[in-house]
Amino acid sequence: MGLKIRRIQTELLDIPIKRPHQFSTEKIDQKGFVLVRLDLSSDIQGIGEGTTPGIWWNGESVETMKLVIDQYIAPLLVGEDPRYIDQLLQKLDRHIRQNSFAKAAVEMALYDALGKYYQVPVHQLLGGACHRSLNVRWALASGTVQGDIEEGKQLVDQGHYQVFKIKSGKEAPEDDVERSINIAHGLSGTSTIGIDPNGSWSRLIAKTSMEELNEAGIDFLEQPLPPEDYEGLSELVDMKKVPIMADESVCSIYDAYHLAQLKGADIFSLKIHKFGGMHKTLKVGAVAESSGISCFGGTSLESSIGTAACLQVFSCIRSLDYGTEIFGPDWLADDIVTKPLRPANSKLYLPDEPGLGVELKEEKVKQYRRQNEASWYSTTKPS
Template sequence: MFATIRSIEAILVDIPTIRPHQLAMTTMGVQTMVIVRIKDSEGLEGLGEATTIGGLAYGQESPESVKLTIEAYFKPQLVGRPADNINTLRVMLNRSTRGNNLARSAIETALLDLQGKRLNRPVSDLLGGALHQHIPVLWTLASGDTARDIDEALSLLVQKRHCDFKLKIGSRRVMDDVRHVAAIKEAVGEQASVRVDVNQAWDEMTATKGMAELQAAGIDLVEQPTPMKDLGALVRLSRKFHIPILADESIADAKDMFALAAAGFAGAVAMKIAKAGGPTRALEQATVAQAAGIGLYGGTLLEGTIGTVAALHAWSTLETLHWGTEMFGPLLMKDDIVTKPLNFYDNGVDLPAGPGLGVEIDEDKLAEYRRKNQ
């Protein structure tokens, strides 16, 4: 007799950030996570997480809409179903609902965690097996203040916590951003890689000017300089400059990846399990990218520990992460809701050991940060 899904709960959790986190489209002071708990008929529990950036400032799903989607649409279809065949459940949801990839990712993650606990195997084993136990992680310098960002970068280099840095730009005039970035690159020199994320803020003409200046300043990578739907601009820019472009918002899943590669894009892709609709679909995207000679990068929506670990299990199965990862979300938050935080050191993070995701909820912390009246 197979275990069946007995209950599904989606919980809004609000945790302050360690500092204002400035992006092109918003500035964050609090991160909201949707924590999903799926329990089966044998008493086991699987954990998942859906998190986005700045409510609706980043994408079409908000934490509140994710909670509603899971409780009003996914839960009635899943409760009572066998919990072991994740593919069957995933296809069923795909046929009955459209979009809502963040919500899908949280559900798939919780089901994988549940399956791993049932089989006493880590999620990475369910995804093909881990090739890496320690995964590189960069840090985003996003205070917006040049001197403060330089001090932060130099301190982290001394600690050997990070040696790659990304800067969020696009909210100021191009040359103001370029001067900010160039000063930081000059300060860290060759001991650190410096990349930028424009978050779709430039049109193609502005991007042409900005990328030329950034290339001259020694910047290593430019993430999503132009609007997500303007695939032609990404292709043309990738051919014009030797500084690589990292496609992010333009690419959600394997079909998007194929379309961009077929158009002649040469660069890298920021994979995100939430954007793709779950760890398995993110790895499908990676397969297409690898076949097209496009570099891989493990991206984040600034998830907490549960969502971060889910992504780490997926990234650990990839032979090469050409540009590393940015799975630093838990470090951006002032507190955590798990019993054992992730171990960040030596410019990366350890993959947690143990069955499933390898993390457990701290019930007291969850109660403290759980949004009231939900």
């Protein structure tokens, strides 16, 4: 009997964060995760996680991810040979539309299990690393101008981070632009800054602000317009003032191809969860490289499990010109692995251990397990 996927289990966790985090639509003080354990017939267990900035981002939540994995993904995969990853991912796409975050969580556990089975780090299964370390920038999202400036200066003084991204989009667009520029001026000479309005600006606001943003030293403008406005993004790129990064506008290899054809981005923000896993992230990276588009390693604010997966795949992306923002473990007040992955001097280093390179700390899993949920959900295909 060959190697098989024996069991897939999930559980929901809520982990506190160090300080409230302001998105364009909501403020949070803890982060939800769905933890995935995938057992092989060889008694090897792989781990993965699903998480999202919020249900506002793409319609998925950790609760929907858990339901989709338990009821739909697990029955399709249990009993299958885990070594045929591309075939398994195609099978999931044929049977389950969308739900990329749920698929990515399971694929993460699958790659971790295979890396442990072959005794190699995941990046070797993906083709091998181009980078042994990755630059990391921190997101400024305290909710106030002075709070963001003070936080940025403190992190620079402590030697933790040198580059930042401003989370914006909460206020009226005109006020949002002014706020972002004030923060950039407050950190001028200290670091470089990007801005992310999460698609909340209009074409008019974005166009009339480009000169000011350029003068303030903004090094990229991430997703200023609604995700569907490819033509508007293309017009901003044509202005050649501030590099335009696409995030919500590029959620699949087909989006990447379309946006590249329209010259609608200077930079793609790559995220494992929005693409449906590491395998597809590599494909989007290839589209970017072949189109002369730079890449940025984005985050869904993962724990050390998801951050390890990001490290593995982003290390294989040659055109990662803008570094990453995979600061999740440093943003959380606690973690669920034995050795959390936290940046040192704005860098994260690629683990050499088999699989993702992280191990669960079971007492922490128990501590943060959602209390009103059953501890285990498993689906096992009869032999």
